[in-house]
Amino acid sequence: MKSKKAVLVIGAIITCTFAALAYVxxxxxxxxxxxxxxxxxxxxxxxxxxxxxxxxxxxxYIEGSGKINSIKVSVGSSVKKGDVLLTMDKGDLELKLQDANAKIEAAKAELQGTDISNSVNKIEIAQAAVDVAKVTYEAAARDLNNKKKLYASGSISKQELNNSEDEYKNAEAALKSANYQLEDIKGGTPDYVKSQYLAQIEQSVILRDSVTRDLEKQQVVAPVDGVILEKMVDKNAPGTAGTAAFLIGDTKSLELEANILSDDVYKVKIGNEVEVSGKAIGSSLIKGKVIKIAPEAKEITSSLGVNQKRVPVTIEISGDLTLLKPDYDLDIKIVTEAKNNTLIVPDSALFDYKGSTCVFVVDSGKAIIRQVKKGIESEKIIEIVGGLKSGEKILSNPDNNIKEGMKIKL
Incomplete structure (x- = not known):
C-alpha cells in the first residue's frame, strides 16, 4: 500500500510540474x-x-567523287560558313588541270609576234569573265531554289527569300552583260583568227574552268554558321555526287522543345513567358516565350520507366544564344500567371485546420487561428485573396507546439 501511495504522489508531482511549465x-x-x-x-x-x-x-551533300581523304569535323563541332568539312582525292583532276593550262599556254605561244595577239587576249579575258559570271549565276540559282524550300517549310523569313531573289537577278544580269561584251570583242576579230586560235583557246579555257570547278567539288564546305549535328560519311570511304555527308544546325535559329505533362499543359498558353536555366549555361538566366503547342499528346516513357502522356511545346529563345548548343538539356519555368501588388505570404505559414486553410495571426500578443483563401501559388510564396490585410503579422513557420490563444514572444 505504501508503494502505491508513493507512485501516486510522484505522478501527481510530475503532472503538477508539467502544468506549471505550461502555465509559465x-x-x-x-x-x-x-x-x-x-x-x-x-x-x-x-x-x-x-x-x-x-x-x-x-x-x-558531296558534289564531287573519289575517296574521302580526310574529315575535318566531328559531331558537336562548331563551324563557320566556308569552313572545309571534308576533302576527297584530287590526283586525276590535278593532272587534267595541268594539261588544260599547258594547252592554253601553247595557243598563246602561237600568237606571239602576230598583230592579232592583243585581240585574242581580249577575247580570252572576256570569255573568262563570262565563265565567272556563269558560275555565279548557277550558284545564285541553286541558292534561290534552296531558299524557296526553306521558306515553304517556315525555316527562313520572307526577307531572306527576297534577298536571294535579288542576288539571282543580279547574277543573271551580270551574265548577260558579260556575254554581250564577249560578242562585241569577237565582232572585231578577223575571221581567220576566229577559226584557228580562238577555238583552241576557248576550248582550253572551258576545259580548265571545268576541271577547276570539279576540283572545288572535291571538298565539302559549311554553307552556314552552325554545329555539326550528324556525320553520315567515313574517312577512306568512296564519295559520290549526291551523297549526304553532314547535318548542320544553324546556331542563329535555336529554340527549345519541351514535353509537358498533359495534366499541366492546359495551363500553358501561346505567348507565356519562360525562364530558362541549367548547368549547361552556368548561373545565366535566359528568357523565352511559348510559340507553339502541339494539338495532341504523345506517350513518352520517363527515365523511371513510367509511361506518360505529354504534349510537345516549342519555346522561342530571346537574348544571347552563344551560350547554347543543340541538344543541351535545360530547366524551364513557364509563367502561366503573374500578379503584381497582391498580398503574398510564405507557404510555410499556411496549414490545414478542420478542412480549411489557415494561418496564425498575432493579435494582442496571442496566436489566433484565422481561415484564409488562397490565390495562385509559386515555389515558396502563396497569394492570399481573402482573410488577411496588409500590415498584419502572422507566424512564419508554426509547429505543433503552437496553440490558439498562446502568448507570443516575437
Whole structure:
C-alpha cells in the first residue's frame, strides 16, 4: 500500500510540474518567427525540362567523287560558313588541270609576234569573265531554289527569300552583260583568227574552268554558321555526287522543345513567358516565350520507366544564344500567371485546420487561428485573396507546439 501511495504522489508531482511549465510558457510567451503581410509580385509556373533544337537544319551533300581523304569535323563541332568539312582525292583532276593550262599556254605561244595577239587576249579575258559570271549565276540559282524550300517549310523569313531573289537577278544580269561584251570583242576579230586560235583557246579555257570547278567539288564546305549535328560519311570511304555527308544546325535559329505533362499543359498558353536555366549555361538566366503547342499528346516513357502522356511545346529563345548548343538539356519555368501588388505570404505559414486553410495571426500578443483563401501559388510564396490585410503579422513557420490563444514572444 505504501508503494502505491508513493507512485501516486510522484505522478501527481510530475503532472503538477508539467502544468506549471505550461502555465509559465503561456504566461511568458512562446518564441516564434513572424512575418508582416505585404503586397508584392508572384508568378505561377509549370516546371519541366527542355532540349535545345535548331529550327534551321541543313543537309550538306558531296558534289564531287573519289575517296574521302580526310574529315575535318566531328559531331558537336562548331563551324563557320566556308569552313572545309571534308576533302576527297584530287590526283586525276590535278593532272587534267595541268594539261588544260599547258594547252592554253601553247595557243598563246602561237600568237606571239602576230598583230592579232592583243585581240585574242581580249577575247580570252572576256570569255573568262563570262565563265565567272556563269558560275555565279548557277550558284545564285541553286541558292534561290534552296531558299524557296526553306521558306515553304517556315525555316527562313520572307526577307531572306527576297534577298536571294535579288542576288539571282543580279547574277543573271551580270551574265548577260558579260556575254554581250564577249560578242562585241569577237565582232572585231578577223575571221581567220576566229577559226584557228580562238577555238583552241576557248576550248582550253572551258576545259580548265571545268576541271577547276570539279576540283572545288572535291571538298565539302559549311554553307552556314552552325554545329555539326550528324556525320553520315567515313574517312577512306568512296564519295559520290549526291551523297549526304553532314547535318548542320544553324546556331542563329535555336529554340527549345519541351514535353509537358498533359495534366499541366492546359495551363500553358501561346505567348507565356519562360525562364530558362541549367548547368549547361552556368548561373545565366535566359528568357523565352511559348510559340507553339502541339494539338495532341504523345506517350513518352520517363527515365523511371513510367509511361506518360505529354504534349510537345516549342519555346522561342530571346537574348544571347552563344551560350547554347543543340541538344543541351535545360530547366524551364513557364509563367502561366503573374500578379503584381497582391498580398503574398510564405507557404510555410499556411496549414490545414478542420478542412480549411489557415494561418496564425498575432493579435494582442496571442496566436489566433484565422481561415484564409488562397490565390495562385509559386515555389515558396502563396497569394492570399481573402482573410488577411496588409500590415498584419502572422507566424512564419508554426509547429505543433503552437496553440490558439498562446502568448507570443516575437
Amino acid at each position: 510558457k503561456l504566461q511568458g510567451g512562446q518564441k516564434v518567427e513572424t512575418t508582416v503581410v505585404a503586397k508584392g509580385e508572384i508568378k505561377q509556373y509549370v516546371e519541366d525540362t527542355a532540349t535545345v533544337k535548331s529550327s534551321g537544319k541543313q543537309t550538306v
